[in-house]
Amino acid sequence: MNNTINFAHRGASAVCPENTMAAFxxxxxxxxxxxxxxxxxxxxxxxxxxxDESLNRTTNRSGLVKDMTLSEVLEADAGSWxxxxxxxxxxxxxxxLLDLLQGRDTILNIELKNGTYxxxxxxxxxxxxxxxxxxxxxxxLSSFNHYSLAYCKSLAPEIRTGILYGEGLYRPWDxxxxxxxxALHAYHLAVLxxxxxxxxxxxxxxxxxxxxxxxxxxxxxxxxxxxIITDVxxxxxxxxxxxxx
Ligand code: G3P
Ligand code: MG
Numbered sequence: 751m752n753n754t755i756n757f758a759h760r761g762a763s764a765v766c767p768e769n770t771m772a773a774f775x776x777x778x779x780x781x782x783x784x785x786x787x788x789x790x791x792x793x794x795x796x797x798x799x800x801x802d803e804s805l806n807r808t809t810n811r812s813g814l815v816k817d818m819t820l821s822e823v824l825e826a827d828a829g830s831w832x833x834x835x836x837x838x839x840x841x842x843x844x845x846x847l848l849d850l851l852q853g854r855d856t857i858l859n860i861e862l863k864n865g866t867y868x869x870x871x872x873x874x875x876x877x878x879x880x881x882x883x884x885x886x887x888x889x890x891l892s893s894f895n896h897y898s899l900a901y902c903k904s905l906a907p908e909i910r911t912g913i914l915y916g917e918g919l920y921r922p923w924d925x926x927x928x929x930x931x932x933a934l935h936a937y938h939l940a941v942l943x944x945x946x947x948x949x950x951x952x953x954x955x956x957x958x959x960x961x962x963x964x965x966x967x968x969x970x971x972x973x974x975x976x977x978i979i980t981d982v983x984x985x986x987x988x989x990x991x992x993x994x995x
Contacts, residue, residue, distance in 0.1 A: 756983050774850055860880075
């Protein structure tokens with residue numbers, strides 16, 4: 751049985767506005783067994799799911815999340831930019847996604863977007879929410895801010911962490927081990943089969959991003975990655991099914 755996790759990147763972001771409840775629901779409908787989402791923090795300390803630090807690209811409002819309250823963020827339309835049929839979609843609070851996934855066996859990759867703004871207190875809040883929902887075993891916390899990941903691990907050793915990186919990390923499994931991280935979230939072109947094998951020997955798994963080409967998906971599955979982060983979970987689901995698994 752091939753149990754490669756099929757992570758819908760920002761939800762089913764090829765066919766829905768990214769990081770909306772519509773995108774998350776669609777991802778599940780299309781066969782995703784995991785969801786990847788990005789979290790930022792509002793002025794009043796609430797966790798919201800949006801990729802950019804600002805609302806400018808993906809909503810009808812402008813401004814930085816860190817300068818807005820949750821109620822201001824919720825006023826924004828996060829769907830119309832993508833398509834009129836998505837008008838009225840909102841930027842979700844993290845809890846809305848946890849609600850959706852509660853009672854399912856979906857794996858949730860929460861990417862902490864705390865590289866540009868550090869969002870003091872974000873780690874504690876994310877972990878508190880995950881624990882409140884009893885979902886620690888189904889979560890992978892990732893970030894390009896590796897100090898934050900080490901801090902998450904010190905706060906919550908039971909929650910998996912994944913190191914986000916772009917390219918050229920030398921013996922990435924050693925680096926992962928030094929942070930007590932469980933996974934390597936590498937840009938997919940930085941992943942070679944020998945790296946996957948090297949990591950496996952050290953108990954570290956790969957979850958490469960963002961893979962939309964079926965040929966590249968096959969290459970990575972054969973290399974033995976534990977999961978793939980994709981904008982097209984339907985394509986990956988079809989591929990996994992066609993491999994007789
Ligand atoms: O978590 C994988 C991927 O989402 C990292 O890049 O910019 O899409 O958040 P980005
Ligand atoms: Mg992301």
